[in-house]
Amino acid sequence: MVERTAVFPAGRHSLYAEHRYSAAIRSGDLLFVSGQVGS
DSSP: OOOEEEEOOTTOHHHHHHHOOOSEEEETTEEEEOOOOOO
């Protein structure tokens, strides 16, 4: 199984740490991008 890695811009790590939200997930050669939340 391919490992998934959370991707987030600099300065947004706290959003991931508190809510487990990331701007994107990298899975193998694919990048799944979510919409904007908040600022």
